[in-house]
Amino acid sequence: MELRRGLLMTTFPIRIALLGCTGSVGRQTLDVIRHFPDHFRVVALSARSNVALLAQQAREFRPDLVTCFADTPEIEARARAELPGVVIGEQGLLAAATHADVDIVVAATSGLIGLQPTLAAIGAGKTIALANKETLVMAGHLVMRAAQRAGVSIYPVDSEHSAIWQCLRGEQNSEIRRLLITASGGPFRSATPEQLRSVTVEEALAHPTWRMGPKVTIDSATLMNKALEVIEAHWLFDVPYERIEVLIQTESIIHSMIEFVDGSIKLQASLPSMHLPIMHALAYPARLPAADSGLIRELSWPDLARLNFEAMHPERFPCFRLAIEAGKRGGTYPCALVGADEEAVDLFLHGQIGFLDIAQLIEAVLERHHSIEEPDVATALEACNWARQTIRELHKKYT
């Protein structure tokens, strides 16, 4: 089955390695594949620790390769018992990422675990569907350079970058005047500093429009998540920070926009859904008939009735400001940012620090950081680990 697009063509079935198959994006990727069985084939599945779900997925999709990172010997033992032939540890991820029969590697692991496999997949000439934020934030310079060298495409999987990518079809990066990345604003977009001081974990986890894991939900409440998206957009679309803005779009219907140099603006919209950006990355340049088949719900504009837009006030969101600064400074600042944020959010989720302490701890870490320019992977990971440790030390010291 072939779909021609001028010179571009999608040849189905597309053969997929799915790294992070038991996480939220991983499971929704399998929803898309389940919905279009003639269009996709799962060649490799990689999970971290959820052996039961991995085994169930393996029975359903019958991949050639199943791998499990297995943080502990118990998980490894369980994986070996349930999944004969399973490959354990990082070598499993690397084997999946470079499997000879794979066309697209979906990089949907969380945290730093995905960086090396993504670079390996690029080296092996695989198209990357990138759902992992840390990869570009920490190593955008390495990833984009490697992709260019290998002639490999990096397709974004989150809704904001997918929106920009869709609006950029048939357009030129050089004719972008501004990227307008939309944000729901999270639960505290109108909160005063006083109100923010007493935010509880439950309040911070109550996101108005999207259902996500706890770490990214807290990152959405601090707008750290939005700043990481700005850094990603900078790398993905080769647009300087000065031309990337964040705009509050309360309903999360407009997923982002491009303003072109002629003043024309293109927007992409849908009801909030991760299936859509996943599907777009898997099938590009084809669009699959997911609206009539019910995978994507139809947006009724008269029922929606109204879209609201507001300026984002960076002064209310210190994490946003710190992250953009780290992005602009470059070097290992973004790596320290990622590590510091992971650790600070973890402390908040465990009730050990307040909501506003997240930014204060991250700022203290970034102030102490000695950045190294153009870090390689080891240096990037080291800066990240240094920041995690420094957060913990600072927290111990002041409590």
Next chain:
Amino acid sequence: MELRRGLLMTTFPIRIALLGCTGSVGRQTLDVIRHFPDHFRVVALSARSNVALLAQQAREFRPDLVTCFADTPEIEARARAELPGVVIGEQGLLAAATHADVDIVVAATSGLIGLQPTLAAIGAGKTIALANKETLVMAGHLVMRAAQRAGVSIYPVDSEHSAIWQCLRGEQNSEIRRLLITASGGPFRSATPEQLRSVTVEEALAHPTWRMGPKVTIDSATLMNKALEVIEAHWLFDVPYERIEVLIQTESIIHSMIEFVDGSIKLQASLPSMHLPIMHALAYPARLPAADSGLIRELSWPDLARLNFEAMHPERFPCFRLAIEAGKRGGTYPCALVGADEEAVDLFLHGQIGFLDIAQLIEAVLERHHSIEEPDVATALEACNWARQTIRELHKKYT
């Protein structure tokens, strides 16, 4: 100067014949050209009767050819006096449309006068920037077939079709699920039939978001204009009527949208401006830096704050329903529709009939019409003239 877009390329300066140079679109086309003197050159200017403005434009842009349709001997005499070398009558339009040095013909005449010159320009291999509605409504089958045969592109110049065209860049017509053509709804979008009965000419001319000539403003109030846009979109984008919908977007900021088969929706936005669709048609595929230079005002989303969407209720707008029916029936029905509407709107503007009589007269004419399938140009014009005359007879008979 060359701008490459994959295989597409714009070679500047682009050489332009402007048919209808003294009308609203014609003057705004010259604004764009004046703004980008290195990108465009005016080769031919054609006006109907405004000799004073034509002479002024000719002095400024120094075209190789100036033509004047000159409805009366007085206008012809004035044109010959002021413009040595002017070509008079339809042969002037034809000469401009087929001038050897012209790349793009901007067809911005009003009414039926533009049909023959547009077909002649297509025959001569010129790209068409089409601002004239009647051309596609009356002769879409002839124009699109001729364009396909000649390998010529038809670029739309109004904001709705330009929005669809922009959203379609890098996409496939076959992956369109629905075209959503937006409408401000005009001044009477929430009026009751009782209120509509007593509408005055002044009320109907008070359009909430766009400033246009009187005929098109009345057509906007009856939503006839929107139905003509649906018929145009059907021809331009080869989309069946069943997949074209009209949606009220009160602020006229979203100029239209495409919903694709995967459920993703792309929208195009700007402050209301004709300069933008004109510029896009002239420079395509390039986008010119008109935002920084001030020709196109920047849209501030936080200042805008809100976009409103409503369903369009066709039962409130009988002209809309009649026009869509005429479009679907095809043959010479759309030609009769155009003639009947021109005449009925003229009667309304002269205070001779009421607002609701416009639709009633058009309906009576369409009921009496004997349609001819696949009309040629002469047959199309004849059906249009028959409808004008029939409106006048019906009006005389019943008053």
